[in-house]
Amino acid sequence: MLNFSKTKIISIYLIFLFISIFSLSNFFELDGIFFNKKVNLGLDLRGGSYLLLEVDSSSLEKKRLQSKVIPLKKKLRESKIEFDNFSVNEKFIQFSIKNKDLKNFEKFFNEKNNNNINIFLAKFNSFELEFESIDKQINVFLSRHGILNLRSAAVDQSIEIVRRRIDEIGTKEPSILKRGSNRILVELPGIKNPERVKELLGKTAELTFRLVTDDPNEFGNENFILKDTQEEISVSKRIILSGGNLVDAQPKYDNRNNEPIVVFALDRLGSQKFGKATTKNIGKRIAIILDNEAISAPVIRDSITGGNGTISGNFSFQTATDLALLLRSGALPTPLSVVEERTVGPDLGKDSIKAGTISLIVGFLLVIIFMTLKYKSFGIIANLSLISNLLMLLGILTLLEATLTLPGIAGVILTVGMAVDANVLIFERIKEELGKENSNIQAFDLGFKRSIVTILDANITTLIASVILFIFGSGPVKGFAVTLSIGLITTLFSAYFISRHLTSVIVFNNKEKKFLI
Amino acid sequence: MKHVPNYNFVGNFKISNLSSLFLVLVSLILIFFKGLNFGIDFKGGTLIELRVDSKIVGIADIRSSFSNINLGDLNVKQFGKEGDYLIKFEKKNFDDKNNIKTIKENVKNKLQTDVNFRRVENVGPKVSAELLNSGLLAITLALGAMLFYIWVRFEWQFSVGSILAIFHDVLITIGLFSFLSLEINLSIVAAVLTIVGYSMNDTVVIYDRIRENLSKFSSSKIEEITNTSINETLSRTIITSLTTLLALISIFVLGGEILRGFALAMIIGVIIGTYSSIFVASPILKYLNVSYKTIAKDQENN
Numbered sequence: 001m002l003n004f005s006k007t008k009i010i011s012i013y014l015i016f017l018f019i020s021i022f023s024l025s026n027f028f029e030l031d032g033i034f035f036n037k038k039v040n041l042g043l044d045l046r047g048g049s050y051l052l053l054e055v056d057s058s059s060l061e062k063k064r065l066q067s068k069v070i071p072l073k074k075k076l077r078e079s080k081i082e083f084d085n086f087s088v089n090e091k092f093i094q095f096s097i098k099n100k101d102l103k104n105f106e107k108f109f110n111e112k113n114n115n116n117i118n119i120f121l122a123k124f125n126s127f128e129l130e131f132e133s134i135d136k137q138i139n140v141f142l143s144r145h146g147i148l149n150l151r152s153a154a155v156d157q158s159i160e161i162v163r164r165r166i167d168e169i170g171t172k173e174p175s176i177l178k179r180g181s182n183r184i185l186v187e188l189p190g191i192k193n194p195e196r197v198k199e200l201l202g203k204t205a206e207l208t209f210r211l212v213t214d215d216p217n218e219f220g221n222e223n224f225i226l227k228d229t230q231e232e233i234s235v236s237k238r239i240i241l242s243g244g245n246l247v248d249a250q251p252k253y254d255n256r257n258n259e260p261i262v263v264f265a266l267d268r269l270g271s272q273k274f275g276k277a278t279t280k281n282i283g284k285r286i287a288i289i290l291d292n293e294a295i296s297a298p299v300i301r302d303s304i305t306g307g308n309g310t311i312s313g314n315f316s317f318q319t320a321t322d323l324a325l326l327l328r329s330g331a332l333p334t335p336l337s338v339v340e341e342r343t344v345g346p347d348l349g350k351d352s353i354k355a356g357t358i359s360l361i362v363g364f365l366l367v368i369i370f371m372t373l374k375y376k377s378f379g380i381i382a383n384l385s386l387i388s389n390l391l392m393l394l395g396i397l398t399l400l401e402a403t404l405t406l407p408g409i410a411g412v413i414l415t416v417g418m419a420v421d422a423n424v425l426i427f428e429r430i431k432e433e434l435g436k437e438n439s440n441i442q443a444f445d446l447g448f449k450r451s452i453v454t455i456l457d458a459n460i461t462t463l464i465a466s467v468i469l470f471i472f473g474s475g476p477v478k479g480f481a482v483t484l485s486i487g488l489i490t491t492l493f494s495a496y497f498i499s500r501h502l503t504s505v506i507v508f509n510n511k512e513k514k515f516l517i
Numbered sequence: 518m519k520h521v522p523n524y525n526f527v528g529n530f531k532i533s534n535l536s537s538l539f540l541v542l543v544s545l546i547l548i549f550f551k552g553l554n555f556g557i558d559f560k561g562g563t564l565i566e567l568r569v570d571s572k573i574v575g576i577a578d579i580r581s582s583f584s585n586i587n588l589g590d591l592n593v594k595q596f597g598k599e600g601d602y603l604i605k606f607e608k609k610n611f612d613d614k615n616n617i618k619t620i621k622e623n624v625k626n627k628l629q630t631d632v633n634f635r636r637v638e639n640v641g642p643k644v645s646a647e648l649l650n651s652g653l654l655a656i657t658l659a660l661g662a663m664l665f666y667i668w669v670r671f672e673w674q675f676s677v678g679s680i681l682a683i684f685h686d687v688l689i690t691i692g693l694f695s696f697l698s699l700e701i702n703l704s705i706v707a708a709v710l711t712i713v714g715y716s717m718n719d720t721v722v723i724y725d726r727i728r729e730n731l732s733k734f735s736s737s738k739i740e741e742i743t744n745t746s747i748n749e750t751l752s753r754t755i756i757t758s759l760t761t762l763l764a765l766i767s768i769f770v771l772g773g774e775i776l777r778g779f780a781l782a783m784i785i786g787v788i789i790g791t792y793s794s795i796f797v798a799s800p801i802l803k804y805l806n807v808s809y810k811t812i813a814k815d816q817e818n819n
Binding site: 457 | 568639640725753757771783
């Protein structure tokens with residue numbers, strides 16, 4: 001165990017140097033491809049906001065089901081199936097048909113190709129809709145995979161919109177990730193006030209232009225209270241133009257009265273639609289509806305054919321800016337709600353770094369002093385191995401560009417305390433063997449050999465616990481699992497190779513002397 | 518030159534086991550009847566850490582500045598330095614997106630001074646329930662994994678012994694948290710998992726020695742072997758616990774308010790874990806009739 005070939009020694013220290021050299025870039029400003037990596041500081045250390053958003057897809061499910069109504073009725077008529085008692089609720093489209101038509105209905109309902117009602121989802125090998133027939137009644141509902149498909153599409157689309165909105169706000173290095181089936185994790189380093197971001201993300205920003213009318217029409221009307229004048233208006237449900245046709249929106253001051261307004265530009269299709277509608281309805285009022293709120297309802301004075309328009313509505317410049325931002329970045333498919341929020345101010349982060357560093361240094365010194373007092377020259381070996389352990393730990397964290405959190409620092413300190421265990425196990429074993437064996441070399445040899453199994457067993461158990469913590473932990477706690485796990489691995493390396501080699505050097509140079517550990 | 522201590526541990530097993538049993542029972546009673554002081558991570562709610570000028574604002578002012586908004590059960594306490602306060606409440610109307618903004622503005626207006634909001638955490642009821650479940654699942658899985666590892670590396674009797682020791686450590690640590698009404702949050706779960714790892718680590722070292730001695734002194738009784746093994750590994754057990762405690766005490770004293778609960782849980786866990794590997798895990802081998810035969814089968818197979 002104590003014999004090291006030259007190649008072995010060289011490779012041990014090369015590995016050590018190679019790994020630990022990466023830790024340097026955290027302390028000095030170094031250039032070059034090798035040193036462009038750094039340990040990331042977690043939000044709890046650098047300050048910032050962690051927001052977990054949930055996509056509420058239940059309204060989408062209802063909408064989706066509703067969108068099936070007209071094509072379904074049409075298809076039923078085309079197929080000459082008589083239906084009765086047609087109704088839609090949150091979960092079902094319900095109607096009754098004659099028993100003889102059931103086969104026919106099932107045939108077109110479960111047709112795989114060109115089925116524009118019940119779409120076949122190849123990804124899941126399943127249909128979007130299912131039906132059950134109870135007596136004469138048919139209940140059509142979204143299948144499990146249909147809901148899943150709808151949800152994941154909504155989440156993907158929401159992530160895209162969230163990213164656009166956050167980019168527009170101009171936050172540094174935001175991280176936006178999908179979490180589970182219906183959540184989005186947003187991390188915003190350095191942000192002090194997440195309130196504005198939350199406000200902006202909380203709005204779906206569904207914009208529609210619709211005519212103000214008292215005439216009953218085929219789409220129906222609904223009533224709104226105008227936000228600017230508190231006037232009650234009746235608005236047609238027919239949508240002339242929606243936010244989807246917008247290509248740009250900017251805040252501006254109105255030339256006439258110096259009030260903040262939002263100027264928008266439309267795409268080609270939007271311009272055509274808007275031009276037609278405004279030409280036909282000069283003198284009427286057009287309502288601008290955002291997220292079920294009527295912002296304003298100006299009178300159409302001229303036909304607007306150039307594809308540009310303005311929205312006014314008692315804005316402050318800030319609200320006009322936010323509205324323009326929301327319109328530019330597009331509408332969310334469904335509202336997002338913040339289900340978890342953690343914000344740390346930059347000064348608390350700095351305090352935490354300071355406290356973490358001080359307790360690391362103190363803990364480290366305490367352990368080093370203790371080991372030196374207890375084991376004398378072998379204590380120094382243990383300490384050298386501890387230092388190399390820490391350098392490698394930092395090196396690996398840097399290589400992986402891992403995120404260091406406050407609990408992560410605690411993990412490093414704990415590693416300091418527990419890493420010497422390997423050395424202690426070895427030294428204590430050697431001490432025992434020295435009492436039994438004649439030669440120093442033999443005692444050291446056996447001591448290492450016998451303790452290594454124990455060291456492996458002991459460290460693997462802790463490693464198992466910290467890997468499980470890594471899988472299940474969230475946020476800063478995950479950082480603890482990262483440093484502890486890597487720390488255990490570097491501990492094994494430094495104990496098995498570095499302290500063993502350093503010990504062998506001492507032992508070979510002092511073959512005759514009695515060792516007192 | 519070599520000095521192996523020779524304390525009579527086995528002779529004290531009866532007393533120690535009775536007191537362990539007593540402590541575990543008391544802990545269980547505390548956990549079930551007094552309950553645990555769950556933080557917002559597991560209960561849901563809002564936490565605000567703020568800093569004000571302690572010369573102008575006192576704790577009563579902080580409390581009254583929150584009182585005009587109905588936030589339910591409000592908990593205000595000093596947090597670390599003077600002028601630092603931690604405010605916790607279980608908010609019911611979680612849907613209000615501007616709640617925190619409203620609260621912040623309200624507090625600033627009422628206190629009429631600059632308020633530094635150092636930390637704001639808000640956990641919804643759904644997420645907190647999930648965090649609690651995943652925490653419990655993680656601990657259960659960790660225990661299962663340990664059981665399996667020891668069963669593979671040793672014999673089933675050793676698995677039983679080490680798992681009972683871990684249960685002992687975790688229950689007493691949590692029981693103490695219940696007794697002292699200390700907050701249980703995500704970092705405590707991390708601490709408990711680390712305690713599980715540490716306690717296991719400590720037990721494995723003694724078990725390794727017991728197994729080695731069982732094959733070396735095959736005719737000796739398990740009591741003798743256990744006693745010798747504990748004594749032989751005693752100085753390692755103590756030194757490692759000491760260095761780990763040194764590191765933890767450093768976190769506890771200097772690591773700041775946020776890490777304090779974690780460090781305390783770990784300190785308690787390390788002390789109990791060290792105790793249990795000697796006084797809980799080892800006697801169980803005797804109760805399960807472990808002898809040379811138990812490990813002999815395994816060695817033939819190897």
